[in-house]
Amino acid sequence: MIEFREVTKQFAGGPPVLSGITLAVPEGELVVLIGPSGSGKSTLMRLVNRLIEPTSGSVWVDGRDVAEVDVVELRRNIGYVIQSVGLFPHLTVAQNVELVPSITGVPAAQRRRRAEELLALMGLEPAAYAERYPRQLSGGQQQRVGIARALAADPAYLLMDEPFSALDPITREGLQDQFIQLKRDLGQTILFVTHDVEEAVRLGDRICLLGDGVIQQFGPPDELLHRPANGFAASFLGDSRELLRLVLRTAADYMRPPDPAARGQVGLDWPADRALSALLGDGGAAMQVVAPSGEVVGSLRLSDFARSPAELQPAGPPA
Numbered sequence: 001m002i003e004f005r006e007v008t009k010q011f012a013g014g015p016p017v018l019s020g021i022t023l024a025v026p027e028g029e030l031v032v033l034i035g036p037s038g039s040g041k042s043t044l045m046r047l048v049n050r051l052i053e054p055t056s057g058s059v060w061v062d063g064r065d066v067a068e069v070d071v072v073e074l075r076r077n078i079g080y081v082i083q084s085v086g087l088f089p090h091l092t093v094a095q096n097v098e099l100v101p102s103i104t105g106v107p108a109a110q111r112r113r114r115a116e117e118l119l120a121l122m123g124l125e126p127a128a129y130a131e132r133y134p135r136q137l138s139g140g141q142q143q144r145v146g147i148a149r150a151l152a153a154d155p156a157y158l159l160m161d162e163p164f165s166a167l168d169p170i171t172r173e174g175l176q177d178q179f180i181q182l183k184r185d186l187g188q189t190i191l192f193v194t195h196d197v198e199e200a201v202r203l204g205d206r207i208c209l210l211g212d213g214v215i216q217q218f219g220p221p222d223e224l225l226h227r228p229a230n231g232f233a234a235s236f237l238g239d240s241r242e243l244l245r246l247v248l249r250t251a252a253d254y255m256r257p258p259d260p261a262a263r264g265q266v267g268l269d270w271p272a273d274r275a276l277s278a279l280l281g282d283g284g285a286a287m288q289v290v291a292p293s294g295e296v297v298g299s300l301r302l303s304d305f306a307r308s309p310a311e312l313q314p315a316g317p318p319a
């Protein structure tokens with residue numbers, strides 16, 4: 001668990017950036033920090049691995065006040081991924097991923113095996129990529145290597161500061177999907193900064209909205225979308241709320257019985273926003289909804305997405 005207790009941060013000469021922040025990131029969950037530019041998201045994150053120190057209050061990781069923990073030991077246990085991955089250009093992909101384990105004395109064969117596992121997990125076939133240099137990779141591939149590198153030390157905690165924001169929308173969405181899967185498999189406790197509400201809703205078990213130095217709202221994505229706590233939350237999420245609700249639902253939530261006239265197919269378990277985009281791409285005609293077994297189980301038309309959220313069951317909070 002990562003815990004902020006009454007944390008205040010003021011940089012010399014400036015007004016407080018954060019005022020009395022109390023927040024817990026539960027074990028194994030991904031909490032997203034969102035908020036306007038300058039609201040202190042990165043500042044709050046950097047307090048965890050002591051890139052900066054709080055003016056008052058304390059930060060606790062794994063039941064220990066980080067101020068009492070040796071910085072090197074602390075950072076070994078906390079992976080850190082930032083927007084510009086900062087791979088070492090003169091090291092190969094595998095050497096980049098193995099860097100920390102090689103410093104901490106993990107035997108060569110063992111760390112190579114782990115690096116290859118992680119590259120494969122991130123969708124980079126080791127045989128094709130391990131010996132390449134960063135300049136021989138696309139931006140999205142470099143970002144994957146950056147994530148593999150952060151995971152190579154098997155940290156229990158991950159801090160991710162806008163890790164996907166430099167990528168084009170398609171690469172970003174692919175990486176988000178892969179990351180959701182990875183998170184299920186590895187079970188790290190993750191604090192994630194983004195300025196993109198859609199990304200927050202897609203990835204977050206809970207979302208913490210920062211503004212004016214305080215927490216404006218903290219809760220599961222569905223709660224932020226359905227019940228903004230105040231005017232700040234309502235206006236920050238703005239007009240996109242209706243559309244964002246789709247991200248939390250699947251084609252199954254909107255489908256009607258099978259329609260023999262339907263062309264094209266969408267998956268039963270597709271996020272509803274993706275099903276809608278497939279439908280629009282197909283000219284808006286009715287499409288079949290297909291279960292993983294291949295059986296046609298329903299159909300979808302554009303008008304199905306216009307159903308009021310009140311007619312749908314709210315998506316549940318995280319278990």
Ligand SMILES: Nc1ncnc2c1ncn2[C@@H]1O[C@H](COP(=O)(O)OP(=O)(O)OP(=O)(O)O)[C@@H](O)[C@H]1O
Pocket residue numbers: 011012014017035036037038039040041042043044195
């Ligand atoms: N080292 C520093 N010295 C002085 N001021 C700082 C420092 N780091 C951050 N700030 C100020 O603190 C405020 C919050 O910055 P921070 O980077 O945490 O915001 P953010 O919410 O992550 O913003 P963005 O979405 O634009 O990245 C800003 O006004 C910034 O100028």
